[in-house]
Amino acid sequence: MGLKAAYLLRNLLRNPLRTLLTCAAVGLPIMIFVLSVAAVDGIERFLNNSAKQLRLAVTHKAGVVNNLPFGHRAKIEGLDPERKHILGVCAVLWIGGKIPNDSRQLSSLGADADTFVDMFPEYHLTAEQIEHWRRDKMAIIVGPGTARQFNWQDGDRLTIRPSVPPYEPIEFRAIVPTGDVPDPTTNWFRRDYWEDRIAGTSAVPGWINFFFVRCASMADIDKYRVEIDRIFARTPDETNTLDEKTFMNQFISQQFDLPRNLTILSMVTVFVAIMAAANTMSMNFRDRIGEYATLKSMGFGRRTIFGLVQSEAMVLCGAGGVLGAALPYVLFTFTPLRNFTVPLIQTLIIRESVCVAGVGIAMLIGVIASIWPSILAFRLHVVAALRNLE
Amino acid sequence: MTLPLIYNLRNLAVRKLSTGLTLAVVAVVVFMLVVLLAYAVGIRETLSANGSPLNLVVLKPGATAESTSILRQVEWIRAVQTPGIGQGAAGELLVSYELCVQTNINRKGTDKLAYVAVRGVDPVAFQVHPEIRIVEGRDLQTGELECIVGKAARAHFEGLEVGKSLVMGRVGNHAYKIVGVVESNGGSLESEILASRAAITNSFNRQFISSIAARLSDPGQVDAALEYLNGPSVALDARTERRYFADLSARMLDIVKITSVLVVIMGIGAAFAVANTLYAAVDGRRREIAMLRTIGFSRKDILTSFVFESALIGAAGATVGLLGGLWFDGYRQDYLSDQTWSVLAFEMKVTPEIVLFASFVAIFVAVVGALAPALRASRVQVIEALRKA
Structure with a gap:
């Protein structure tokens, strides 16, 4: 075993330049793979959280830009007065917004103060933060990613100019969740504060963009998805109710379909890495035909030779994979790049599991790339090979 | 060698x-x-195909695009005094008040809904956007519940063929007859549905417009017009059409x-x-x-x-x-x-x-x-x- 390991290491160091170039040619695609998968992972976590939370999203049937009257909330709640199946209803108003003198677009939503905390338990607010939210009308729960971007701390006063009427700057006081939040970009403020602020302006009070409805079970989700639309049918404000995952996914899939396209990109990069590694392994085999023949003539079995070629490719590609996975992990975890914004998910969180998967894929690339050279080495005819030696 | x-x-x-x-x-x-x-x-x-050097787009300050911009009559009416505004064949001012809403239509061959833009316009819009050309069917007729669809919209979304009806509106009970298909040099208007502003205002229950498109008589008037529209007397957010669409595409x-x-x-x-x-x-x-x-x-x-x-x-x-x-x-x-x-x-x-x-x-x-x-x-x-x- 020790002898084989030493032989393997020597082989890798025999042509350091080739080893280095192969590591780079495999490592860079693995880096793209890790970055792509991390981005898709961020979106998937967001969508999976939506599916897990047993929530329905209720929008206007004519499209999300058309507002719904706040009065719909009482009618939805009226479907289950005992709150056994519908655990809560939260009205939401999109205002987008920007910080004065800053071009970056925010995603800010107004929510009903009384139901928000129970509606979105995934924000893991502390008891103190919940108390702040309930006590302070100016409270705004800032997405941790957005807070990092703007360097906002708990308790900071911040001003947002909404992208909807009355378009006048409004002051808020920040609450920054400390835990891992599925949507690190969105800010939530109290809708009652908004209604106070728009009084006497051109904005029309009492209108919202959509409702979130929290249900007790999947059966309730299926039931009330139909039931809610039924009670508003043939009214001036008909609704379109979807489960939250479908609702969120319709935006994501219409915006460059990032999950699908990044998945394609990561598959293509793996293909590129296989090509690059296969090239090296075939060159290595050509250079070492005589050596393999000598090993065979000395008594090393065909399987051992096969294993040596495979192991060498695995170690070589694995090393490239380690470099390719470690670099983005370090850059996006420990350097200012962690504040780099990615559309849809804002902050790129590279999990250790994604890096491990990257290294695993790299080793698999080594196995695939060396299949043909190892078979050739396995089948190598000793006499014929030695005859060709110079 | x-x-x-x-x-x-x-x-x-x-x-x-x-x-x-x-x-x-x-x-x-x-x-x-x-x-x-x-x-x-x-x-x-x-x-960028929309970007005429003569055209300005005017929104409410703070709005990100036409869909989030709300202009009341008291605000939009001031735009008629913009210096350098061109005049149409009959002497009308080339100022188009436009209402942008959206409707849900399935993508062709799928059950996936897309939010398709619907633009309510007055007849002058066709002079403000001269690149709009009817390539099939006919133009809108005043007083009729009709719409014309962009070429790209027809190709991409379900049921937008001439002669068919498209149900739109806040209550979803207004059937617009599709009477024509338009091209606009490959621009974004080809992704939209156009109808009479009065009809769209009524169908979607809106009492405002989204944007003003103004066509100047000469590109040399752009600075003066922007100064007037962005200045204290009008206080709106005016940009050249090219700039507006460049900003949109940069984000996209x-x-x-x-x-x-x-x-x-x-x-x-x-x-x-x-x-x-x-x-x-x-x-x-x-x-x-x-x-x-x-x-x-x-x-x-x-x-x-x-x-x-x-x-x-x-x-x-x-x-x-x-x-x-x-x-x-x-x-x-x-x-x-x-x-x-x-x-x-x-x-x-x-x-x-x-x-x-x-x-x-x-x-x-x-x-x-x-x-x-x-x-x-x-x-x-x-x-x-x-x-x-």
Whole structure:
């Protein structure tokens, strides 16, 4: 075993330049793979959280830009007065917004103060933060990613100019969740504060963009998805109710379909890495035909030779994979790049599991790339090979 | 004296596997680059096609796009005094008050809904946007519940053929008869549905407009007009149409830019793959190189020959990648803007510039990857290499 390991290491160091170039040619695609998968992972976590939370999203049937009257909330709640199946209803108003003198677009939503905390338990607010939210009308729960971007701390006063009427700057006081939040970009403020602020302006009070409805079970989700639309049918404000995952996914899939396209990109990069590694392994085999023949003539079995070629490719590609996975992990975890914004998910969180998967894929690339050279080495005819030696 | 081309071609043919694998790497990079650029160009060209130098777009300050802009009559009425406003054939001012809403329509052949923009306009809009041309059917008739649809919208979304009815409105009970199909030089208006502003105001229960499109009589008036509209007497957010659509496309292209960075990293990886192949080729041909030097070829000839050989791989890879990428030329896509909240239907475009750029990138990658090995080849010690022969 020790002898084989030493032989393997020597082989890798025999042509350091080739080893280095192969590591780079495999490592860079693995880096793209890790970055792509991390981005898709961020979106998937967001969508999976939506599916897990047993929530329905209720929008206007004519499209999300058309507002719904706040009065719909009482009618939805009226479907289950005992709150056994519908655990809560939260009205939401999109205002987008920007910080004065800053071009970056925010995603800010107004929510009903009384139901928000129970509606979105995934924000893991502390008891103190919940108390702040309930006590302070100016409270705004800032997405941790957005807070990092703007360097906002708990308790900071911040001003947002909404992208909807009355378009006048409004002051808020920040609450920054400390835990891992599925949507690190969105800010939530109290809708009652908004209604106070728009009084006497051109904005029309009492209108919202959509409702979130929290249900007790999947059966309730299926039931009330139909039931809610039924009670508003043939009214001036008909609704379109979807489960939250479908609702969120319709935006994501219409915006460059990032999950699908990044998945394609990561598959293509793996293909590129296989090509690059296969090239090296075939060159290595050509250079070492005589050596393999000598090993065979000395008594090393065909399987051992096969294993040596495979192991060498695995170690070589694995090393490239380690470099390719470690670099983005370090850059996006420990350097200012962690504040780099990615559309849809804002902050790129590279999990250790994604890096491990990257290294695993790299080793698999080594196995695939060396299949043909190892078979050739396995089948190598000793006499014929030695005859060709110079 | 330079080495003949056939020498390079035969060398590539001798190492079929290595050449093929390296070519595949370059081809994939070129393919990805072409597809991404075609997507970006499709969006950019669709949006920039609207950009007349004579036109201004006026929104409510703070609004991100027409869909979030609300202008009351007291605000929009002031725009008529904008200096330099052009006049139509009958002497009317070329100021178009437009109401943008949206309706849900399935994408063709799927059950997936898309948010399609609906624009309520007055007859003057067709003079403010002279690029709008009826290509099928007829124009809107005043007082009728009719609409005309953009060419891209008809191609992309279900049920938008002339003669059919499209149910729209806040209550969803107003059936608009589709009477025509329009083109607008490939611009974003082709993704929209146009109807009479009065009808849309009524159907969607709106008491405001979204934006003002104003056409100036002369581009020299742009500064004065912008100063007036953005100034204290009107206090709106006016931009040239070109600027407005450039801002929109910049935001839409953010995602494409980030994906492009990944493709650039892949390109660097390809350069390493090329270098690897060429180093192996140099090592395997030391005697041959020494022989070439002996019979009179200079170091420069050797260097040039290796770089040229690599460039041939790059060119072949570019050809294969481009052929794959060209398959996406004209491929229909749509994009939901998080500023307009409506989809932009567009065609991916593989332009001659993209072909040239991708070819350049492929050859550049191949040449950069070949430089170090080629330099090593040119420095082969003749005596030493021949002694080993």
